[in-house]
Amino acid sequence: MLGSLKATLMLWVVLVTVVIAPVRLFFDLRGQLQRTSEAYDVGLSDWALALGNLVHIVDGRVQFDLNEQTEQSLRTSSTDTTYYIVLGPGGERLAGDAPLGAPSILLARGERRMFNTHVGKSPVRMAVHAVECGARLCQVRVAETLGKRDKARSESLALTLTLALVFALVFALAIWLVVRHAMQPLESVNEQLAQRSLDDLRPLRRGRMPSEVQPLLNAVDQLLQRVAADASRQRHFIADAAHQLRTPLTSLRTEAELALLEAHPPAVHATLERVHRSTQRVARAADQLLALARSEASSTEPGEPVDLKAVAQDAAQDWVPRALERGADLGFQLDAAPVRGRRHLLGELLANLIHNALEYATGDAQRPARITVRTGLRAQGGAEPRPMIEVEDNGPGIAPEERSRVFERFYRAPGSVGAGSGLGLAIVRDIARSHGATVELLDGEDGCGLRVRVVFLPAS
Incomplete structure (x- = not known):
């Protein structure tokens, strides 16, 4: 348990944030990567659909017409290698890259499929579309390596971590400011109590105090009231006792002075002097006690x-x-x-x-x-x-x-x-x-x- 309430609040907020933030970060990053992958899949599937539109039946024979410019556009990429193949109804290659012909994939009419595979030793993402070739089905397969996907994943991870770090710093600063603002009422109470003299037992200034602090202030005010009442009773007792002692002490001192002035046996002279000195001392103490009570009672005047x-x-x-x-x-x-x-x-x-x-x-x-x-x-x-x-x-x-x-x-x-x-x-x-x-x-x-x-x- 920390000695500082402010430090305790900050610690618990940080602990909760440390527990929740990684989970939130994981799901945010996962969602972002999934959206990026889906965007690339849509592009790859569109190419497969576009190539499927180039498959025709002429005189009962399946033909695939792809000009050089379109093929160059398909294969042009700064980061990845793109492959394609068009398979006839019997699985024969009509055009494209032979390594994509395996394995055999069965598709229903109009079905599209996306999956990961390999071309040689290179991992690729492949889009497969079933294309109508008369009464039978042909297949168009388009694949590309994972370079831009890996790059996008790395960039997304770096961006997410950067944003998380910035968010953590801003969040920590915001929490610190909020806790500091929330603790100001208690600091105000502490300042009031620190500046009070022992004789100042007035109720504390409230101002705009939160409702959670009000019970504490009420308890402190009640304590101050009890202390003030007890101090008042003590002052009155001291003042009353000192006042009551003054008259008999004054009389005793006068009698001692008269006894010293009047004729008396020499043997008692020293005793009378001691009585006189003691009486003066006690009378002075009574006067001082009365002055002390008056000074305490007048401290707030x-x-x-x-x-x-x-x-x-x-x-x-x-x-x-x-x-x-x-x-x-x-x-x-x-x-x-x-x-x-x-x-x-x-x-x-x-x-x-x-x-x-x-x-x-x-x-x-x-x-x-x-x-x-x-x-x-x-x-x-x-x-x-x-x-x-x-x-x-x-x-x-x-x-x-x-x-x-x-x-x-x-x-x-x-x-x-x-x-x-x-x-x-x-x-x-x-x-x-x-x-x-x-x-x-x-x-x-x-x-x-x-x-x-x-x-x-x-x-x-």
């Missing part, structure tokens, strides 16, 4: 004109104070970068990049943690400049062999020292995909740290 510079400016108001609390240098280099998208999701994308950079950027008194946010247009290979946003830090970076895995949800690279949950880059990737953007992980300045660049499609 139409975008609006957004400037990445404005998104970064909004983020600066929220993240600069946090960076100062950690002693990090958070800088912004902002140029206009217009895109089409959903502003709240783009803000979440940038928030996750800055949060990751704060978690993993390293610094001390001599070399403080440094984070830079950039927006603008970036030209690639002479193509139209594309808007981009990037966040660079001077942290430990990510090893090249780990960069393909850090986009997996809840995956953290070995040796990670931050308090992240492994969701940040997964959220960045999902939001970028929903905007048709690509995420690049690059080395930071002088090969140190990490630069995360998100490149968008030009705003239209």
Whole structure:
């Protein structure tokens, strides 16, 4: 069984053609040779009939009158030798070539006969006619060698084989075009599915699909509907769970902060700090899960004109104070970068990049943690400049062999020292995909740290 439906159809058509074509070729060639032989037989029989008209009864005696010109016309041929003989009522030779006198042939009055025989060692085709000689019968026999018949047979065979070859080539081309045309609906479906993102679960475009393909499309659409419904339930569950967790986690974090501010025994101080850090981490994870659910739910919503510079400016108001609390240098280099998208999701994308950079950027008194946010247009290979946003830090970076895995949800690279949950880059990737953007992980300045660049499609 072949893996390709197109190849399978072509193979079966070729096999059927290979079986049928020789049979058809045999009968066509046989019919053509028979018609050619009959045409030559008619000519030979006409000569015998013409010679029979020259047999007369004069004074009770049988006479055959054939002038030299007529005999020369009879015997003239570029390919064959022609023989004739006229036999009297008693089988005596009246004129012609003696070798044709044998064997004896009995014919009824008015009968004509055609058969193959030999003159010496040469095969010939002979026409025998019974001619009335008064009350008795005479015979006229005319024979010719088989040269033109053999030549016609060879030419017919060559012509038939040539036509068969041409027909086979044209037929193969026609079948290939027909199969290709018939397979276009399936190729259209395959193209639609190949271009779909994981979040695009809309029904397939039908167009002018054959009735045989409709059940397949119906089954695929039903599967997409079930997947969409299941994905929707999952998103709602994650969103509901994250939303329900936010309030108690916020309260718990507040209580932990108050407990640290109020007087407490020194022995429990470390415990309170661990509780506070863990609460912050869990609260951040709940926020990220909620953002993840929102990004998946909004993946099919139409975008609006957004400037990445404005998104970064909004983020600066929220993240600069946090960076100062950690002693990090958070800088912004902002140029206009217009895109089409959903502003709240783009803000979440940038928030996750800055949060990751704060978690993993390293610094001390001599070399403080440094984070830079950039927006603008970036030209690639002479193509139209594309808007981009990037966040660079001077942290430990990510090893090249780990960069393909850090986009997996809840995956953290070995040796990670931050308090992240492994969701940040997964959220960045999902939001970028929903905007048709690509995420690049690059080395930071002088090969140190990490630069995360998100490149968008030009705003239209």
